[in-house]
Amino acid sequence: MKLLASDFATTPFIDATPLLDDPTGLHALATDLGYLYVERLVPDALVDPVRGFVRELAAGYGWVQGDRSNPIEVVAVPGAKLTGRGFDDPRFVELQRAVMANPDFVALVTDPRVMALVDAAAGEPMALATTNHTWLKLPGSPEHTTLPHQDAYYLPTCPKMWTLWVPLVDTPMDVGPLGVVPRSHEGPLWPHVDPWTGIAVAPDTRWQTQAVGPGAVVVFDAATVHCAWSNVSPTLTRLSLDIRYEPESDPPVLRAI
Numbered sequence: 578m579k580l581l582a583s584d585f586a587t588t589p590f591i592d593a594t595p596l597l598d599d600p601t602g603l604h605a606l607a608t609d610l611g612y613l614y615v616e617r618l619v620p621d622a623l624v625d626p627v628r629g630f631v632r633e634l635a636a637g638y639g640w641v642q643g644d645r646s647n648p649i650e651v652v653a654v655p656g657a658k659l660t661g662r663g664f665d666d667p668r669f670v671e672l673q674r675a676v677m678a679n680p681d682f683v684a685l686v687t688d689p690r691v692m693a694l695v696d697a698a699a700g701e702p703m704a705l706a707t708t709n710h711t712w713l714k715l716p717g718s719p720e721h722t723t724l725p726h727q728d729a730y731y732l733p734t735c736p737k738m739w740t741l742w743v744p745l746v747d748t749p750m751d752v753g754p755l756g757v758v759p760r761s762h763e764g765p766l767w768p769h770v771d772p773w774t775g776i777a778v779a780p781d782t783r784w785q786t787q788a789v790g791p792g793a794v795v796v797f798d799a800a801t802v803h804c805a806w807s808n809v810s811p812t813l814t815r816l817s818l819d820i821r822y823e824p825e826s827d828p829p830v831l832r833a834i
Contacts (some may be wrong), residue, residue, distance in 0.1 A: 578720065578807075582750055586781070603694070607700075608700075610760060611763070628649075649747045651814040651816055657715055677711075682711075685743070704823060712817045712819060726802070727761075727762075727800050729766060732831070736799055736800070739798060742796075742820075743818040744791055756804050762802075
């Protein structure tokens with residue numbers, strides 16, 4: 578299913594960069610919006626090695642073109658496809674395992690700047706979970722679009738979870754960045770059609786989204802409605818990370834998987 582930001586009313590993310598030295602202000606903004614966006618939180622020195630590692634793995638599977646110079650765009654091999662629902666392609670599962678064991682990945686997702694932002698958003702110390710994902714969205718694959726949903730629908734035992742979304746590549750609108758519905762975390766969960774379809778959002782739903790670059794981050798509440806727009810670029814692949822954190826003081830749930 579093709580999902581385009583141009584079919585909805587959208588405004589840019591609210592940039593929390595001016596509040597980075599104010600944890601109380603960050604928490605207040607996250608509590609209000611259900612998310613925080615920082616345009617340039619993670620330095621190139623942390624992002625670039627992870628992008629290079631994922632690129633070379635994906636090139637080995639024939640999905641993207643390898644490039645040792647590691648530019649901020651990743652070009653797909655023409656006609657490349659993931660099988661099944663994408664995330665269950667056995668090759669993609671292998672890629673996930675390799676990335677999560679990579680020291681550069683661990684350095685990025687536990688970086689003090691990242692942890693400080695996640696802690697501030699949640700209002701308490703958070704711990705890295707093990708249910709994390711590297712996403713590879715190829716052009717010409719609308720069937721693998723991440724449709725609107727709330728993580729709390731799928732993980733009801735983790736209502737205090739927060740997710741960090743990190744683009745590893747330059748991600749203009751046609752490559753499919755993240756979109757969020759501000760304040761959608763308030764009140765009960767929205768109705769989900771089924772686990773695969775997610776939420777049938779109304780056409781007048783107001784989203785916040787924008788083109789982003791490597792090192793930008795969005796951290797969002799488990800109940801925040803979000804999606805990733807379809808990649809309609811003719812050649813470019815979206816590489817991004819979904820990193821989950823849960824309260825350090827709570828019994829392990831996502832850390833135990």
